[in-house]
Amino acid sequence: MKPIEDLTFPEDLLYAQDHEWIRMENGSAVIGISDYAQDQLGDIVYVELPSVGQTFAKGEAFGTVESVKAVSELYMPIGGEVSAVNESLGDSPEKVNQDPYQDGWMIQITPQDPSEKDALMAKDAYLEMLKGLS
């Protein structure tokens, strides 16, 4: 696993305690897992995602990610209805390892209450939290 300094955390994202990120795009939100999360999990071999139209509350599990080490739940950083899922992860789960913030995105949602994002962390706060973990 990499030292935290070698991981990337884009400025324009918000991060959750469970290591998911969201990117707000014209009223919808794209969700994935952070560089730290993919690095901790190791090689990802399977990603299970919900169907379009399903609704999840903030903190609810929306899918699972399986690496050679373990299966972990994916949690909603904010609540909302799924409007798109990254189908390409079915054949190429390694995208989550290679490019967690772009090609490795997981779902897009229409937020129920966009103000829920106010409880999430900006890059600096997330980095502080990670330093506390190691």
Added chain:
Amino acid sequence: MTESIGTTGLVLNEPLLWEKGRMGRTGYSLPKTDVPSAAIDDALVGEGPDFPDLSEVDVVRHYTRLSQWNFSVDAGMYPLGSCTMKYNPKTNERQAGLPGFAGAHPLFPETLCQGILELMYDLERHLAEITGMDAVSLQPAAGAQGEFSGMLLIHAYHKRNGNPRSKILVPDTAHGTNPASATLCGYKSVAVKSGAKGILTPERVGELMDEETAGIMLTNPNTLGLFENHVKAIAAIVHDKGGLVYCDGANMNALMGIVDMAAIGIDVLHLNLHKTFSTPHGGGGPGSGPICVRRHLEPFLPVPRIVKTGETFGLSEDFPESVGKLHAFFGNVGVMIKAYSYILSMGPDHLKKASQLAVLNANYVKERLKGVFHLPFDAPCMHECVFTDKHQAARKVTTLDMVKRLMDYGFHPPTVYFPLVVSGAIMIEPTETESKENLDRFVEAMTAIASEAGENPEGLKSAPTRCKVKRLDEVTAARRPCLVEPPALKGEAPR
């Protein structure tokens, strides 16, 4: 250090049986027919399956060679955490092979299988005595089904009382399959975080327990190998809200005859005969996962149940509140015979001593290795201890690299990356089987590997080097599993 027992011998390659077969070769001869020939029903006529033609020696060598690629508890130490890979005494096999047992057919009338019924009846009583519970069903096929049965009973109990409830508490140190059993019964798992010392606290349970929660699924000792000290207080909180306490008994090898499960508030507990009671498992045979309950859950136990009327044993389906049948016939009876043989061979004092020695062995390994590997919870452990790769992380050596290397030293690797609450977990369960000499050898090997991690971290990346099969590409195997023989290989000469 002592010379490693890991070595390379003449381990022979072996092709698939299909590559080995030659048309017309046979491994059997049939006696001359002494009945008139008759026409075969048309429905039974057609192309046979694609089986290779082989002689007896072809087949014997094939399987003997494959068995030599394997590693087993008969060959060496197998410290796979949470799996209780203890030695399987050979007398168990002998008893299970007695013609009266081995030849019995499950469709025999009860009058012709009194022996087996009596054995099962007695085994239920022994398991009740060992755990302190009241009634037992031997039917579940293995641990996961035992656990599922426990959940079915809890569901049936609440349903009879008017509300099956919708949630169940599952601690983060519980056995990995628990949430699946709960989900199958329609319960939503609510995770309970363990406290700072790696065990559950009554406060956390109190915050989450309510009247929509059916109960809690505990594992004791938990998957960190730690004894849950607060079970009695936690059970009182759960019972106070009308809930029930399920205990996963996968780790009972630490507690045989030591903890009275009923007295600490457990309502239902499953056991793994194939772990705690020394029957072969993994590739060695099926499991058996009996459930033990308190009186109030007895009416819901699966049927048929074994009943004793006077001196006669029989099977009864006359339990109207039962959750029904969970296994064809009566469960994995062969496994029950082996566990019964083990219990009678040991007797109460030695069962208790086996648990004490299992705990002693794990603590010995923990104390000897705690300066070498990071120990996340430095407390007296039960049957297993959990280390991590934190001290080696600076050299970029992972848990996986180190346990792969352990095979070169002649040991089966421990359980790794579980429990999930510990990052890079190395979970070691030596069991009572190993002598101090074997444990010392294991400690020396682990210590040598930690030194290699400091001096030659790159070398560990290619471990194992002495095994027949070297480092596997686990990532590709998981992403693109090859489940059938690639057609290109058919007909090629053995490589």
